[in-house]
Amino acid sequence: MRKLGFVLLAVMLVFALVVPVAAQDAAVVAQLEAYQATIPPYGTIAPADVVTAIAERDVLLLDVREIEEYEAGHIEGAFNVPIRTLGENLNLLPDIDAEIIVICQGGARAMLAQASLRSLGYNNAMTMTGGMGSWVGENLPTVTEAFVPEASEAPEFDGAVYEAVNSYLTNMPQGYGLVRADALNEELFENPDIILIDVRSPEEWATGYIAGADHIWINEFMASVDMWPEDKDAPIVVYCASGYRGGIATVMMNLMGYTNVRNVSGGIGAWIAAGLPLEGVPEETASDFDFAAIADAYLSDLPENFNAVRPDGLAEELASDDAPFVVDVRTVDEYTESHIEGAINVPLNELTQSLDLLPAQDANIVVYCGSGHRSALAMEALNLLGYTNTRSLLTGFGGWTGAGNAVSDVPVEAEVGMAPEIDPDLFAAVDGYITSIPDGYYVVRADALNEELFENEIFLIDVRTDGEFNSGYIEGAVHIPLEQFVASMDQWPEDMAAAVVIYDNPTHRSTMAMEIMQILGYENVRTLGGGFGAWSSADLPVATP
Numbered sequence: 085m086r087k088l089g090f091v092l093l094a095v096m097l098v099f100a101l102v103v104p105v106a107a108q109d110a111a112v113v114a115q116l117e118a119y120q121a122t123i124p125p126y127g128t129i130a131p132a133d134v135v136t137a138i139a140e141r142d143v144l145l146l147d148v149r150e151i152e153e154y155e156a157g158h159i160e161g162a163f164n165v166p167i168r169t170l171g172e173n174l175n176l177l178p179d180i181d182a183e184i185i186v187i188c189q190g191g192a193r194a195m196l197a198q199a200s201l202r203s204l205g206y207n208n209a210m211t212m213t214g215g216m217g218s219w220v221g222e223n224l225p226t227v228t229e230a231f232v233p234e235a236s237e238a239p240e241f242d243g244a245v246y247e248a249v250n251s252y253l254t255n256m257p258q259g260y261g262l263v264r265a266d267a268l269n270e271e272l273f274e275n276p277d278i279i280l281i282d283v284r285s286p287e288e289w290a291t292g293y294i295a296g297a298d299h300i301w302i303n304e305f306m307a308s309v310d311m312w313p314e315d316k317d318a319p320i321v322v323y324c325a326s327g328y329r330g331g332i333a334t335v336m337m338n339l340m341g342y343t344n345v346r347n348v349s350g351g352i353g354a355w356i357a358a359g360l361p362l363e364g365v366p367e368e369t370a371s372d373f374d375f376a377a378i379a380d381a382y383l384s385d386l387p388e389n390f391n392a393v394r395p396d397g398l399a400e401e402l403a404s405d406d407a408p409f410v411v412d413v414r415t416v417d418e419y420t421e422s423h424i425e426g427a428i429n430v431p432l433n434e435l436t437q438s439l440d441l442l443p444a445q446d447a448n449i450v451v452y453c454g455s456g457h458r459s460a461l462a463m464e465a466l467n468l469l470g471y472t473n474t475r476s477l478l479t480g481f482g483g484w485t486g487a488g489n490a491v492s493d494v495p496v497e498a499e500v501g502m503a504p505e506i507d508p509d510l511f512a513a514v515d516g517y518i519t520s521i522p523d524g525y526y527v528v529r530a531d532a533l534n535e536e537l538f539e540n541e542i543f544l545i546d547v548r549t550d551g552e553f554n555s556g557y558i559e560g561a562v563h564i565p566l567e568q569f570v571a572s573m574d575q576w577p578e579d580m581a582a583a584v585v586i587y588d589n590p591t592h593r594s595t596m597a598m599e600i601m602q603i604l605g606y607e608n609v610r611t612l613g614g615g616f617g618a619w620s621s622a623d624l625p626v627a628t629p
Contacts, residue, residue, distance in 0.1 A: 109341075111244040113306070116336055119202045120306040127198055128328055129210045131219045134159075134185055144177055144184045144233075148197045149216070153189060157226035159219065162187060163233050167197050167260070171250030174238040177206075184209040191215045192349060193260050195331030200249050203339055204241055211328065221433060221522070223415050252338045261334055263346045265355040268321060272296070279313050281322045283333045284352070288325060292362035294355060302329045305336060316342045323348035323355070357516075359605060373509035379600045380570035382468055390566065391463055392478040392592050395487045398450060402426070408448040413462045414481070418454065424484060425492040432458045432525075436465065436515040439503035445471045452477035452484070457611070458525055460595035465514050469506050478592060517603045526598060527613040530622045533585055543577045545586045547597045548616065552589065558619060559627040566593045570600060580606050587612035587619070 129137070137143050138161070145162035147154050154164040165173045167188070177184060184201065186209060188194040194211040201209040212219070220226065263271075272278055280297035282289055289299045300308050302324065313320060320342060324330040330347040337345045348354065356362070393401075401408055402424075410427040412419050419429035430438045432453070442449065449471065453459040456478050463476035477484065485491060528536070536542055537560075544561035546553055553563045564572045566588070577584060584606060586594040594611040601609045612619065620626055 109244075111242045112248050112339055115203055115205070115242065115245045116339060117306050118205075119199075119336075122202070122207055123303055123332070126302075126329055126332065127202065127210045128195075128213045129185060130213050131222055131224060134212050134219075135224065137183070137185065141183060144182050145187060146177065146184055146197070147187045148193050149188050153216075155228060155230070157220070157228055158216070159187065160225065160227045161231055163231050167193050168254055168256050170197055170200065171246070171253045174204075175235045176233050178236045178238060180205050180239045181208060182206070185212055186210065187212045187215060187219075189215045190217050192262055192327055192331060192347070195328050196256070196260060196335055197253075199332045199335035200253055203335060204245065204249055205239075213328070221520075223417070223431070248339045252335065261338075261346045262327075262349040263321060264349050265358045265360060268348060269355075269358070269360050275319065277319060279318055279320045281320060281333065282352075283322055283324050283329050290364070290366070292365035294323065294352065295361070295363045297323075300333075302333055305333055309340070312337070312340075312342075316340075317344060318342075320345045321348060322346070324351045326351040326353050357605070373507070373513075375510070375513050375603060376570055376573065378468065378510065379604075382464075383569055383596070383600070384567055384571070386567060389475075390593055390596070391467065391475045392456075392460075393450060393475045394478050395484045395489060398477055398484070399487075399489050401448075401450075406448065408450045408475075409443050411442070411449060411451045411462070412453070412481075413451050413458050414453050418481075420493070420495065422485075422491040422493050423495075424452065424481070425490060425494075426496060427452070428496050428498040430498070432462055433519055433521055435462050436469070436511070436518045439469075439506075440500050441498040442466075442471075443501075445469075445504050446473060447471075449474040450477055451475075452480050454480045455482055455591070456480040457527060457591050457595050457613070460592050461518070461521065461525070461599055464596045464599050465518050468514055469510065470504065476592065479590075513603055517599065526602075526610045527591070528585060528610045529613050530618045530624060533612060533619075534622075534624050536583075540583060543582050543584045545576075545584065545597065546588070546616075547586055547593045548588045552616075554629055556616075556620070556626040556628050558587065558616070559625060561587075564597075566597060569597050576601070576606075581608060582606075584609040585612055586610075587615050589617050590615040 145159055147158050147162040147164045148167040148170060149164070150166050151164060163176065165176060184206060186194040186198045191211060191213050194215060198209045198211045280294055282293050282297040282299045283302040283305065285301055293299070298311065300311050320337065322330045322333040322345065327347060327350055330351060334345050334347045410424055412423050412427040412429045413432040413435060415431055416429060423429065428441060430441060449466070451459040451462045451474065456476060459476040459480060463474050466474040544558055546557050546561040546563045547566040547569060549565055557563065562575055564575055584601065586597045586609065588594040591611050591613060594615060598609050598611045
């Protein structure tokens with residue numbers, strides 16, 4: 085009996101120590117379960133829909149980037165609260181029912197902030213997908229003048245819940261708990277104790293997952309805490325398809341006391357894009373997609389004009405009974421100022437998402453831009469997707485107006501039709517590339533390249549014909565005629581991060597080669613603006629065989 089008494093006393097002491105902590109945890113758990121009940125949706129909104137929301141509704145725009153990022157340019161009306169200070173500035177967004185759109189640079193921080201707000205009860209908080217990178221990429225306006233909202237009283241929250249959220253935000257690590265796919269791959273070799281959690285849907289999980297991952301669907305995440313690791317200090321990495329759902333899981337686990345949780349930046353999409361392997365890919369659904377083979381077939385069968393048309397040739401065609409369908413892939417502002425009469429406007433980055441605005445895949449289509457570079461990217465993308473008669477206007481709109489051809493400032497409204505059916509893997513590869521092309525379009529000027537060649541190791545590729553190359557080339561260039569470009573991949577740099585510059589004369593063929601290298605995973609490929617002609621015109625050194 086005496087021994088039993090000591091046992092009971094010990095149990096009572098332990099219970100006395102545990103009860104306050106358990107009660108505090110219960111409040112956090114209850115709030116996270118309430119948040120879980122609102123999932124899905126996951127609280128994301130595209131930049132175009134943000135524009136509509138601003139115009140139609142009373143929304144709060146919360147920019148959680150650092151002060152210097154905000155000052156460099158932000159959405160008009162957005163106010164700045166760096167993410168680590170968000171918990172201390174809730175008096176700037178007092179209405180718990182307000183529609184809040186959270187913004188950062190790429191979307192990751194915004195999702196962490198949104199999930200933190202939702203954990204407090206702000207059920208109308210949303211994340212702008214792609215962040216300011218996407219906003220600027222879609223040529224949407226920014227301002228630099230700061231907007232400061234009026235402060236008032238912050239809502240009252242459960243003390244334990246607020247403390248958990250505020251502690252998470254203020255102690256957020258450098259890098260915001262994100263890990264790149266390639267870095268994670270290296271870590272997994274060095275530290276087999278890393279616990280991987282895949283929070284995608286069962287259907288997504290069934291298509292393949294990172295080796296060693298456990299599957300806990302984000303829609304059932306709080307209902308599955310018994311599947312979470314027991315050790316709250318264990319190294320944990322969560323991932324989803326693109327990073328947003330992984331951000332929700334990261335916040336939930338942190339609020340539950342886990343101390344070492346990270347999220348894969350870009351999700352499993354970034355893992356696949358880095359060429360890293362998956363397990364569990366069903367044999368019957370495993371793709372035999374080979375972009376290199378598709379690109380090789382395309383280049384090896386190019387016509388003599390490389391799918392280019394000159395301004396005089398286009399002018400003749402437009403005056404004929406068989407006039408081509410003309411697409412201006414410049415920005416909206418460029419198109420609005422003036423354009424070729426009858427042309428519709430589909431900015432380059434929106435092209436693959438706007439195939440329903442184009443005619444049939446065998447239609448006669450001509451695309452153009454300012455100089456011919458963007459339109460070469462667009463032309464090749466469409467032809468790779470199965471369009472059989474798409475050409476690019478050589479020298480672009482500048483060449484068109486320089487030849488004295490007529491222009492118009494009356495916009496043409498495109499008719500919406502049906503987008504063609506395209507192999508999903510092929511479309512994903514081309515669409516992922518076109519939609520992510522940055523400002524500058526990967527062009528380097530001749531004088532800038534000349535300086536770089538003195539300072540850095542640049543891999544030069546000349547894609548002109550044998551005759552053009554033999555008449556003079558940039559010293560050190562590897563010669564691969566465009567038609568043989570993919571078939572000669574063994575001559576490409578082994579390092580996919582190597583600095584590569586491709587040139588021809590002027591920039592039509594090199595643009596096509598650049599696009600294919602980039603889709604195949606090369607990270608640092610550019611084309612020489614103006615090509616070899618611009619180089620020689622600048623009196624830069626030319627080598628001969």
